[in-house]
Amino acid sequence: MIIIILYIHSRNNHPKTSTPPTMDIKSDDSVQEDLKELLKRCPVGTYEAALSFRIKKDASQIEKIVLGIVDRHLEPEQREIFANCNDALRMYDDLGLDSLTMLEIIMMVEQTLDVSIDNDELRDLRTLGDVKSYLSAKAKGEDPPIHSKSYRIEEIAAIMPHREPFLFLDSVSIDETEAHASYRIKGNEYFLEGHFKENPVFPASIMIEALGQVCVFFLLKGESPSLASKVDPETIFFTSCDGVKCRRICKPGDVLKMKVKVSRIRHPLACFQGEILVENDRTAHAEEIKLAFDYYPVFDSAVESVSGNVYGNGNSLYTNQNGKSASNGNLGQEDIPKRFVKFDPQS
Secondary structure, three states: OHHHHHHHHHHHOOOOOOOOOOOOOOOHHHHHHHHHHHOOOOOOOHHHHHHHHHHHOOHHHHHHHHHHHHHHOOOHHHHHHHHOOOOOOEOOOOOOOOHHHHHHHHHHHHHHHOOOOOHHHHOOOOEHHHHHHHHHHHHHOOOOOOOOEEEEHHHHHHHOOOOOOOOOOOEEEEOOOEEEEEEEOOOOOHHHHOOOOOOOOOOHHHHHHHHHHHHHHHHHHOOOOOOOOOEOHHHOEEEEEEEEEEOOOOOOOOEEEEEEEEEEEEOOEEEEEEEEEEOOEEEEEEEEEEEEOOEOOOOOHHHHOOOOOOOEOOEOEEEOOOOOEEEOOOOOHHHOOHHHOOOOOOO
């Protein structure tokens, strides 16, 4: 595992250049020799398609090249799935590719097509259709299509304030106005031991909790124009949920397909609509999920630039706009930023 991490880290930190570290092309003969060696373990027809693309610039061969390179990196059981798939096939979830194998595929595609691929753009490629359309655009010198930003469980766990055993998101994709997520009921969730005895049923309240977590994730990673700044995860709290209905019992093995859509966001409240599908059956929905949130504090530069006032050693020290300071928790009303003044109904 350490070797894999170091390998990927070194690749991500390699200076980006206009062209990848591919073969040095000098003639058609050298192209043929290099491609033949590079693609020797790929299915029949991959080498011929690659040669046609490199010599004749035949963009219609790109899909065959990509499919051949992917097939070359698969195990026998994976090839069975791959042979009967469509563009909706998920490279990680359905095909079972790991990050290192995906990286090897991309590196071979780079060499074969003689293109440079940005690592940051790869993270949002989840389906076979995503990969084909992206690589086709790169090979043609076009701008790659824009995809919803996608996150896997490792990334989700690093972003969310929730932790196991109370995190109910396996994957999330997000765009400007909505987010989609999934969660597979594993059967080992701690609450299923008592809900119910010898008859595990996923609680409806946890379904709504899962929808709420998708809303939280949107606030943290969404790019809605209504979000004026970066949201502090420690300030997000559930306030209310209206119009809730649950229509289906969910048991271990079921996959919750969740969708939340922004209704309105106006600091400090965000409202969403949410629904859950299981096997295309409408399982649960909420007409309104409301969350309270706040942004990370931003202090005026005038406060930060006052000389001689340093936060440190665990002691509270704040300097107000007039240059006055207070410490050790003894802040006067004039010393507290207006944003943090508590409401006084008598004032």
